Amino acid sequence: MAHNADTAPRSTVVALVGADSDELLTGLADVPALVALSLREAEPAVAAHLVASVSMPYVVHDADPLEHVASAWVELYEERATLGSLEAEVGALLSLFASGEAVMPDYYVVAGPEAIEGTWRHWWLGALAHHAPSRVLPVEASGTALRARLRSLPASRPWPEPEAWLPRVHFDIPDRVGLRDQPGAA
Incomplete structure (x- = not known):
């Protein structure tokens, strides 16, 4: 991702996705050392700029840079779109990452996964x-x-660079993803 020292986020960036994100973001207003931003309706470049401008240790927001890729992936496997649609969304997002107009969050917190x-x-x-x-x-x-959850974010390896995995995301098949190379996997 093309960020220089001036445009890279200085904060730990958390994307809040899933159920009730508006209400949950509002509920973080009084948390010290954290800025909660509602950016869901913002253009990716605007969201990236706002996230990069935060000087607090943590920024939690609801703007998912992978939103269009995710929708295309879901639609592909629900047989409502083509592989070409997914490939177009991946290409567009990789261009945004390369230009610094989109920021991959450090973490995704998925609220209400059971729903x-x-x-x-x-x-x-x-x-x-x-x-x-x-x-x-x-x-x-x-x-x-x-x-x-925000008080106990795990330390782990960072995300691989998006250009290393997004072009192959169509091989991540529902009910099969994560099973390859596992003992006993079919």
């Missing part, structure tokens, strides 16, 4: 988590649970 239905659950907890398991964290959709 996420079907293929979307496979995206969050399978296809995405497969690439950095300790960076996609399910949490109950409550302020108390979210605060506890």
Whole structure:
């Protein structure tokens, strides 16, 4: 991802996705050393700029840079879109990452995973988590649970560079992702 010292986020960046993110973000307003931003409607470049401008140790927001890739992946496996649609979204996102107009969060916190239905659950907890398991964290959709999760973010290897895995994300098949190279996997 093309960030220089001036444009790279200085904070630990957490994307809050899933159930009740608006209410959960609002509930973080009084947490010290943390800025909660509602950026879901912002253009990726605007969201990236705002995230990079934060000087607090943590920034939690609801703008998912992978949103269009995720939608295309889900639609592909629900047979509502083509592989070409997914490839186009991946290409567009990789261009945004390369230009510094999108920022991959350090962590994804998935609120209320039990309420996420079907293929979307496979995206969050399978296809995405497969690439950095300790960076996609399910949490109950409550302020108390979210605060506890944010206090105990695990140290782990960072995300691989998006250009190393996003072009192959179509091989992360629902109900199969993460099973290859596992003993006893079919």
